Amino acid sequence: MDVVTAQEMYEWDQVAIESSGLEGKLLMENAGRAVCFDLEKKLSKHQKIVILIGGGNNGGDGFVIARTLLNLGYSIEAWQVVPDSKVEGGSHFHKRLLENSGFPLYHLEQITEIRESLVGADVIIDAMLGIGMKGRLRGLIRQVVALSNEQEAFRIAVDLPSGVPADEGIDVDQAFEADYTCIIAAVKISALVENTRVYYGEWNVVEIGLPVKKLPSSTRKVWQWEDAKRAFPKRRANSHKGSHGKGLIVGGAANMPGSIAMSARATLRSGAGLLTVAAPGSAIQNVAPYVQEATFLPLQEDSGVVNGQIDTDVSNYDGVALGMGMGRRLKSHKLVEDLVCKVESPLLIDADGLYQLKDILHLVKERTNPTVLTPHPGEFAHLVDQSISTIVNAPFYYSRKFSETYGVYTVLKGPVTIITAPDGRQYVDLTGNAGLAKGGSGDVLSGILLAMMLQSNSIMDALNIGCMVHGLTAEMLTESEHSMVDLLATDLIEGLSQTFRTFSF
Numbered sequence: 329m330d331v332v333t334a335q336e337m338y339e340w341d342q343v344a345i346e347s348s349g350l351e352g353k354l355l356m357e358n359a360g361r362a363v364c365f366d367l368e369k370k371l372s373k374h375q376k377i378v379i380l381i382g383g384g385n386n387g388g389d390g391f392v393i394a395r396t397l398l399n400l401g402y403s404i405e406a407w408q409v410v411p412d413s414k415v416e417g418g419s420h421f422h423k424r425l426l427e428n429s430g431f432p433l434y435h436l437e438q439i440t441e442i443r444e445s446l447v448g449a450d451v452i453i454d455a456m457l458g459i460g461m462k463g464r465l466r467g468l469i470r471q472v473v474a475l476s477n478e479q480e481a482f483r484i485a486v487d488l489p490s491g492v493p494a495d496e497g498i499d500v501d502q503a504f505e506a507d508y509t510c511i512i513a514a515v516k517i518s519a520l521v522e523n524t525r526v527y528y529g530e531w532n533v534v535e536i537g538l539p540v541k542k543l544p545s546s547t548r549k550v551w552q553w554e555d556a557k558r559a560f561p562k563r564r565a566n567s568h569k570g571s572h573g574k575g576l577i578v579g580g581a582a583n584m585p586g587s588i589a590m591s592a593r594a595t596l597r598s599g600a601g602l603l604t605v606a607a608p609g610s611a612i613q614n615v616a617p618y619v620q621e622a623t624f625l626p627l628q629e630d631s632g633v634v635n636g637q638i639d640t641d642v643s644n645y646d647g648v649a650l651g652m653g654m655g656r657r658l659k660s661h662k663l664v665e666d667l668v669c670k671v672e673s674p675l676l677i678d679a680d681g682l683y684q685l686k687d688i689l690h691l692v693k694e695r696t697n698p699t700v701l702t703p704h705p706g707e708f709a710h711l712v713d714q715s716i717s718t719i720v721n722a723p724f725y726y727s728r729k730f731s732e733t734y735g736v737y738t739v740l741k742g743p744v745t746i747i748t749a750p751d752g753r754q755y756v757d758l759t760g761n762a763g764l765a766k767g768g769s770g771d772v773l774s775g776i777l778l779a780m781m782l783q784s785n786s787i788m789d790a791l792n793i794g795c796m797v798h799g800l801t802a803e804m805l806t807e808s809e810h811s812m813v814d815l816l817a818t819d820l821i822e823g824l825s826q827t828f829r830t831f832s833f
């Protein structure tokens with residue numbers, strides 16, 4: 329499932345029209361019909377449906393939807409909310425088709441004319457503005473959106489809720505608050521970004537007959553179950569523990585043994601062959617009973633906090649995860665710097681490890697082996713010197729820029745997690761729920777990611793699978809024995825078994 333900007337979507341439409349000879353108005357017919365086919369699951373013929381039609385091609389889709397649903401026997405009131413002079417090209421063609429089919433079309437000139445219809449509607453369909461929306465809502469459309477939002481009716485948006493831009497990083501002051509959005513051809517970035525995704529409600533993408541072989545390949549995609557099934561590392565019958573990777577987890581502090589313990593247990597539960605946990609000795613005594621399968625390496629410490637370099641040959645490991653529960657004391661800085669320079673296998677840095685990284689990003693950039701950073705927006709904002717709101721409103725832009733600049737994989741965590749490769753390719757993980765919004769979930773994720781990196785030949789596949797396993801486990805547990813309220817990070821670790829069992833390997 330591709331994720332596009334407005335400009336990329338226009339390019340796709342252009343390529344479709346130029347390369348395959350598909351006419352714009354045919355695409356519009358396909359789009360409108362695909363939306364109707366999807367909406368039939370949501371609508372009933374007893375409902376009073378009002379469709380709001382704008383002047384651009386989104387409005388063009390609206391004319392097709394109105395005609396198609398009317399032909400099917402739905403009770404539709406179609407309102408054109410812009411003057412006739414605004415309806416041109418393909419939209420004008422489809423407006424004529426609607427009228428020539430013998431159906432009425434109402435023209436809105438003042439907001440009072442539509443009040444009664446909106447108040448009495450069971451469903452309001454917004455086909456006013458799509459990817460061509462610019463700036464803030466204005467004129468009559470702004471009033472129509474405000475009045476629609478006040479109604480009890482079920483609100484459906486076509487492609488985008490009017491008032492929401494397709495791209496990220498743009499403030500929205502008012503927009504159609506959809507319960508459901510039927511997205512055309514490809515997910516628009518704003519469906520995945522904090523300040524705009526709330527307007528979409530639930531959503532689905534419909535296919536409109538674009539010539540997929542001719543389209544430019546997209547660098548942004550939603551990672552899906554089929555992708556995970558395809559890429560999941562196979563476990564050969566004659567494998568031995570060395571085949572599944574030897575991992576090292578570094579972190580912990582005397583007053584925070586839980587983080588690293590959870591990461592370590594999650595790594596073991598996710599299939600790693602061998603695991604060593606390096607932590608201050610005073611933390612190890614509390615971690616060890618929880619991960620009997622691991623071996624331990626005491627780190628030099630000062631009052632329960634790591635102090636100094638690591639005293640082992642780190643080239644013996646196939647993957648290293650660093651930072652969980654380590655604390656942010658200056659004395660742990662040396663350890664982070666040491667590992668960034670010495671680890672010759674994939675190195676994942678999370679939590680307090682990220683905090684120590686800001687002034688040694690130039691060393692990260694010099695690494696020739698993969699580096700994976702797994703910040704939440706607060707940690708990422710600190711790393712890139714931006715505010716958290718700037719990051720969450722333009723996460724695709726900032727994580728791509730960061731990954732490309734420093735040559736790292738970035739896992740920007742949140743309700744929508746964005747995974748970016750050093751070459752700028754991005755995958756989006758949509759799994760999980762608010763049961764994960766608790767301390768410890770991220771530690772479990774780091775452990776899972778380390779294990780998947782140890783077992784996969786592709787870092788990107790490993791990160792995508794790991795995020796999906798983490799999120800699906802939360803979903804599965806909150807559908808069965810847990811709720812989003814009581815779910816703990818430790819429950820997640822024990823729930824991994826059920827998720828892994830759903831992969832047939």
Ligand SMILES: NC(=O)C1=CN([C@@H]2O[C@H](COP(=O)(O)OP(=O)(O)OC[C@H]3O[C@@H](n4cnc5c(N)ncnc54)[C@H](OP(=O)(O)O)[C@@H]3O)[C@@H](O)[C@H]2O)[C@@H](O)CC1
Binds near residue numbers: 462
């Ligand atoms: N072949 C294709 O391209 C296909 C496209 N498809 C569909 O087309 C959609 C894109 O269509 P689009 O490019 O015509 O833009 P669109 O979203 O209708 O907006 C333009 C209109 O909005 C108005 N307007 C703008 N800002 C405004 C504001 N702040 N407040 C108020 N009004 C504002 C602007 O008015 P103006 O600025 O001219 O006064 C103009 O009238 C896309 O989302 C998909 O649904 C599908 O059918 C598949 C094939």
Ligand SMILES: Nc1ncnc2c1ncn2[C@@H]1O[C@H](COP(=O)(O)OP(=O)(O)O)[C@@H](O)[C@H]1O
Binds near residue numbers: 679704743763773798
């Ligand atoms: N509302 C949510 N919906 C889905 N996933 C969430 C939500 N809140 C948090 N998560 C996930 O939970 C994890 C939290 O990680 P993090 O913030 O590092 O937690 P901690 O450091 O406290 O363990 C991330 O994987 C994130 O994607």
Ligand SMILES: [K+]
Binds near residue numbers: 454458486490
């Ligand atoms: K719309």
